[in-house]
Amino acid sequence: MNNNRSWMYERTDESGFLNSLFISGVEEFMNHVISQPTSMNGTSIQCPCTKCKNRKFWNSDIVKLHLLKNGFVRDYYIWSRHGESYIFNGNEDQSSANYSNVARGTDGNNLMYNMVIDAGGPSFDPHRSEEMPNAEAQNIYNMLNSSERELYDGCETSQLAAMAQMLSLKSDHHWSEACYDQTSQFIKGILPKDNTFLDSFYGTKKHMEGLGLPSIHIDCCVNGCMIYWNEDIDMESCKFCSKPRYKIRVNRSTRERKKVAVQRMIYFPLAPRLQRLYASPTTAAHMRWHADHYKEDGVMHHCSDSEEWRQFDRAHPLFSSEVRNVRLGLSADGFQPFGSSGKQYSSWPIIVTPYNLPPWMCSKEEYMFLSILVPGPRNPKQKIDVFLQPLISELKMLWEVGVETWDTSLKQNFQMRAALMWTISDFPAYSMLSGWKTAGHLACPHCAHEHDAYNLKHGGKPTWFDNHRKFLPANHPFRKNKNWFTKGKVVSEFPPPIRTGEDVLQEIESLGLMKITELGSEEHNAKIIKTYNYGWKKRSIFWDLPYWRTLSIRHNLDVMHIEKNVFENIFNTIMAIEGKTKDNAKARADIALLCRRPELAIDESTRKYPKACYSLDKKGKEAVCKWLQDLKFPDGYVSNMGRCIDMKKYKLFGMKSHDCHVFMQRLMPIAFREFLPNNVWEAVTELSLFFKDLTSATLKVSDMCRLEEQIPVILCKLERIFPPALFDSMEHLLVHLPYEARIAGPVQYRWMYPFERFLRHLKNNIKNKARVEGSMCNAYLVEEASTFCSHYFEQHVQTKHRKVPRNDSSGGGESFEGNFSIFSHPGRASGCANVRYLDDREYMAAHNYVLLNCPEVAPYTEYVLFFLNHISMSMFNSFLLILF
Known part of the structure; x- marks a missing residue:
């Protein structure tokens, strides 16, 4: 050369x-x-x-x-x-x-060619090997031929680009297979003769299988006892419950009898999907971001800045020596595919996501890998470990051996290994994955059996009331107060010590608990639980991972659901919503029994309870609801809360988790400022600011240490005000959230918001309600192929990931030249134009926006504030004209 x-x-x-x-x-x-x-x-x-x-x-x-x-x-x-x-x-x-x-190609044809080479690795380049290709390589070559094959003579679009665009349309617009086939046949019919366009979804899917994104169907017991896999693959009946593996299906026309599996799970191998991240030029270089980005001491922008990440590096130096090794998070959650009106059906996807990627890519939908589809219709509960076996086996292989992977950004082959850092789930799924009981007095996995929870005498439910003074400093005056909390109680205890993974595993092994996948485990574990009642239900399958015991946080408390539950409890109690408030007759009876609050005692003459200081009267509730109804938000910031208000009963309904998130952190201090006493409003506002600091995109270790000290004080202030019935396990878990954030980093990578959105997307993909898991599987594989192709055909394939934002100005709007930079931003017209004069409030808001966001005005801020407070608007306008 x-x-x-x-x-x-x-x-x-x-x-x-x-x-x-x-x-x-x-x-x-x-x-x-x-x-x-x-x-x-x-x-x-x-x-x-x-x-x-x-x-x-x-x-x-x-x-x-x-x-x-x-x-x-x-x-x-x-x-x-x-x-x-x-x-x-x-x-x-x-x-x-x-x-x-050159290696990645620049024109559309080279991109198609190299997409195939990337999918198969460098060994699939026909110019690099003189040996005859094997069967797997031949599939890649077939796709290579299709990438160079024009649809017809003179057409600039290749067969592969056309297939990629069609799959993208099917994925984005939820086409059925019949619709895809009819559309394909129509397109093929109007193209010139001898075209290479594929006219069926089946043919397209078979052709795209060469990308190497497989799925495996594994037979399983109808009761979820076992899967027919590995050494059990040839069994005909369940070794636990003896239920048959197959049912007989008879063909009506031929009377042919055929064995059909009673139930199947679907497994999507993880290794090929991780290899794809290094094979694609869009993501390969970004997979090293966690090691290459600037790290500031005491500041956490990403999981890689956390103490847990560094501790894992210290415990496993061989793994951390290769920065391209992948750290993973796992999420499990169930949903009802038929809605509340359909039949009861619980579908449980298991999702895995890599944490090597930078913040603007991490936890995004296209980098979430559907790993397992647990078959319905029943909730797997503790038997979820049965379906996790293939994934845990592959994770062990990826840790101990790894897979040879082609890094297209460095043009190198390396042995890629992977490690699971933690799981993310709501509180019921926390119990399923960890094996810890998350109900009753032992609900808190951090406090475990060293808890102070008890049942309310009249309410009958567990409460953690007055359980937070032990988290205060030793000399805090709240510890010795006998009047504000439980009557006559002085607290001298200290919080329980933090348990390491070795401590937890030693406790499980000392109890003799077995994995749910072992014979006789169900009866054996039930006997131990009845005897000891330590909170453990099983030995989780995650302990099979060699590194699991070295992790500080193995299962995350989900901030999303905790924040939603805390908000609903406090908001419903303040608004005194019937049936949902924690302030009722039983709660008042418990207050009289536990606390010294004579102002809340029953009036013996009328036999009625007086209004509490923490609840609003009818006039206050009406004002709050009216204010919320008229409130306007930026586009896309939150849903329309005006539609969630019942002005007859003065309550909110149908609020999503993100609505509660916004209300808790932004609106609650404003909504109740004029209606609650100062001590109540201050405590609620401090809780609101706690969540705001906790969920910041960038966390400082010093701030998390401060929150660890503040949250017990905030909870004690709330205990002085609200009834004991308010303080269930969700309110108690707030004590442990700053610790987890200090150890594991920002909560945006460890809460359920991105996974809940992904589940909603999976739910929308279900078009065949008779085959829920199969429908999700087909749609997911089509999306994977579409997303993979979209990284290469930027001009030819338009997918939802490249959709223009709804408020994008496109830079084509009219710009205004003048003295103020704030008016120089381009924009575009939307809808029919009309003329409307601003009222005084809107006019003042526009003025304030200019003053706060215009750098030319910044040197005169003091003068502006003076004029705003002492002169009229007309005089102020004259001043601006003279000044500029």
């Missing part, structure tokens, strides 16, 4: 005539092509001119004429389509050849 090919793009000299170096270079190129039989197609040659772009074949004379007339296609320094390999040694002149562009 000639090391200096700059002549390829210096076709003419200063006078406009063909350059002699270019002419001799074209001769050199033609001689090279003729000497390479692999680049010939009979007597035809791929033409690399700027118009043909290696997509058309001509004889040598026409190719030479095209090159002299049009020049070479951009960045074709390495003649890969004409017999040269991508391999080069370190002594070659890389300045004369942009190898990164």
Whole structure:
């Protein structure tokens, strides 16, 4: 190979005539092509001119004429389509050849070609190996041929690009297979004859299987006792309950009898999907972001900045020595695919997501991998470990051995390993994954059996009231107060010590608990639970991972659901919503029994309870609801809360988790400022600010230490005000959230919001209600292929991931030149134009916005504030005209 090919793009000299170096270079190129039989197609040659772009074949004379007339296609320094390999040694002149562009391709045809090479790794490049391709490689070559095959003569779109666009349309718009087939047949019919367009979804799916994104169907017991896998693959009945594996299905026409599995789970192997992240040029370099980005001491922008990440590196230096090894998070949650009106059916997807990616990519939908579909219709509960077996086995393999992976950003092969950092789930699923009982007095997994929870005498439910003074400093005055909390009680205890993974595993092993996948485990574990009642239900399958015991936080408390539950309890109690408030007759009876609050005691003459200071009267509730009804939010910030208000009963209904999140952190201090006493409002506001600081995108370790000290005080202030019935397990778990954030980093990577959105997307993909899991599986595989292709066909394939935002100005609007930079931003018109004069309040809001956001006004802020407070609007306008 000639090391200096700059002549390829210096076709003419200063006078406009063909350059002699270019002419001799074209001769050199033609001689090279003729000497390479692999680049010939009979007597035809791929033409690399700027118009043909290696997509058309001509004889040598026409190719030479095209090159002299049009020049070479951009960045074709390495003649890969004409017999040269991508391999080069370190002594070659890389300045004369942009190898990164060449290896990945720049024109649409090269992108299609390299997509296939990326999917199969470098060993699939036909120019790098002289051996005959194996069956797996042949599938890649078939796709390679389709990427170079035009739909018809003269068409610039290839067969693969057309298939990718069709799959994208099916995925984005939820086409049924019948709709896809009919559309494909229509398109094929209107194209010229002898086109290569595939006219069925089945044919397209078979063709795209070469991308290597598989799914495995595994038979399982109808009761969820076992899966027919590994050494049990040949069994005909369940070894636990003896239920048959198959049912007999008879063909009505032929009377042929066929065995059909009673139930199946679907497993999506993880390793190929992680390899795809390094095979794609869109994500390969980003997978090293966690190690390359700037890290500021005491500041956490990402999980990789956390103490847990660094502690894992110290405990496993061999794993951390390769920065391309992958850290994972796992989420499990169930949903009802038929809604509340359909039949009872519980579907449980298991989702895995990598944490190597930067914040703007991490936990996004396209980088969440559906790993397991647990079959319905029943909730698997503690038997979820049965369905996790293939994933845990693969995670063990990825930890101990790894898989050889091609890193396209560095052009290297490396042994990729992976580790699961933690799980993310709501509180019921927390119990299913960890094996810890999350109901009753032992609900808190941090406090475990060293709790102070008890049942209310009249309310009958567990409460953690007055359970937080022990988290206060030793000299705090609340500890010795006998009047504000439980009558006559002084607290001298301290919080329980933090248990390590070794401590937890030692406790489980000392109890003798077994894995749910072992024979006789159900009866054995039930006997131990009845005898000891320690809170453990089983030995979780995650303990099979060799590194699981070294982790500080193995299962995360979900801030999303905790915040929602705390908000609903406090808001419903303040608004005194019937049936949902924690302040009722039983609660008042418990207050009289536990606390010294004579102002809340029953009036013996009327036998009625007086109004509490923490609840609003009818006038206050009406004002709050009216204010919420008229409140306006930025587009996309929150849902329309005006539609969630019942003005007859003065209550809110149908609020989503994100609505509660916004209300808790932004609106609650404002909504109740004028209606609650100062001590109540201050305590509620401090709780609101606690959640706001906890869920910040960037966390400081010092701030989390401060929150660890503040939250017990906040909870004690609330205990002084609200009834004991308010303080269930959700309110208690607030004590442990700052610790988890300090150890594991920002909560945005460890809460359920992204996974709940992904579950909603899966639910929308279910079109065949008779085959819920199969419908989700097909839709997910189509989306995977569509997303993978969209990384390559940026111009040809438009997917939802590349959709224009609804408020995007596109830079095409009219801009206004003037003295104020705030008016220079482009915009675009929307809808029909009309003229309306601003009222005084809107006019003042516009003025304030200009003053707060215009840098030209900043030096005169003091004068502006003075004039706003002492002069009229007309005088102020005159002042601005004089000033500017």
